Amino acid sequence: MSNNMSGEASDEPYAAGPTAGLEGRDLEDRPEARTILESRDLSVFYGEEQALQSIDMEIPEKRVTAMIGPSGCGKSTYLRCINRMNDLIDVARVEGEMLFNGKDVYDDDVDPVALRRRIGMVFQQPNPFPKSIYDNVAYGLRLQDNTENLDEKVENALKKAALWDEVKDRLDESGLDLSGGQQQRLCIARAIAVDPEVVLMDEPASALDPVATSQIEDLIAEMAEEYTVVIVTHNMQQAARISDKTAVFLTGGELVEFDDTDKVFENPESDRVEDYITGKFG
Numbered sequence: 001m002s003n004n005m006s007g008e009a010s011d012e013p014y015a016a017g018p019t020a021g022l023e024g025r026d027l028e029d030r031p032e033a034r035t036i037l038e039s040r041d042l043s044v045f046y047g048e049e050q051a052l053q054s055i056d057m058e059i060p061e062k063r064v065t066a067m068i069g070p071s072g073c074g075k076s077t078y079l080r081c082i083n084r085m086n087d088l089i090d091v092a093r094v095e096g097e098m099l100f101n102g103k104d105v106y107d108d109d110v111d112p113v114a115l116r117r118r119i120g121m122v123f124q125q126p127n128p129f130p131k132s133i134y135d136n137v138a139y140g141l142r143l144q145d146n147t148e149n150l151d152e153k154v155e156n157a158l159k160k161a162a163l164w165d166e167v168k169d170r171l172d173e174s175g176l177d178l179s180g181g182q183q184q185r186l187c188i189a190r191a192i193a194v195d196p197e198v199v200l201m202d203e204p205a206s207a208l209d210p211v212a213t214s215q216i217e218d219l220i221a222e223m224a225e226e227y228t229v230v231i232v233t234h235n236m237q238q239a240a241r242i243s244d245k246t247a248v249f250l251t252g253g254e255l256v257e258f259d260d261t262d263k264v265f266e267n268p269e270s271d272r273v274e275d276y277i278t279g280k281f282g
């Protein structure tokens, strides 16, 4: 199922309707998901400052997991541990384990570049390359020498990113000429073109207008049919709308609650989480 480059993808309902995903996620009729990512006693330090405090968390496969909490509480740091983007920060030091399919991504024999092919990332600011729409999506496939049926692969990725209909007649135009929301969907197409297992998203809609935000939210809900999505958002309504699981981080890099999204928003265990989601602080 994770390899959906066979052409079947064109029949998938990736062109989500305007309200898809907004009615809340329905977990009832789906089998229990297995754990794809698991952190054990994961701590991160920037120099002397500890940004994450011994985090244990199991992230289910093919679900949307949202990470919420006030600014500076370690959400992006956690996200960056998953595909070792923290390696790029000199002062960052990681302790504990981050297991991906049972294997610690920090083991010596893990190649971070290969890891990032399996765990893609979409950032807050859309960042298409200054290349054509086609070349943006084909980029990772060409790096991998995975260019057989390239046109079809590019088309499928753009369809999955709900962008195909808007760009199919202008694939040679620059990705930078697209609107902000289209650029972000292009970045999503670029991330999923190489058929990753996990897509990490760091506030992917916070630079977008409400219509573009709603399109991205619809898309994320659709993506969980095929990928594991882990999203950082400062927007609690967004987390409530699109995620299956929610992790609440609070000040000091503490994971205070992690549970089904409905449970976290309707009946949190922790008073601190209740105060946070009802707006009493944060």
Ligand code: ADP
Residues within 6 Å of the ligand: 046, 051, 069, 070, 071, 072, 073, 074, 075, 076, 077, 078, 089, 091
């Ligand atoms: P959030 O995503 O919840 O806003 P971050 O993970 O960005 O939180 O930051 C957590 C803490 O780590 C903050 O105190 C922040 O200042 C610190 N931090 C984040 N990135 C760096 C960095 N590159 N160098 C030093 N400190 C950092």
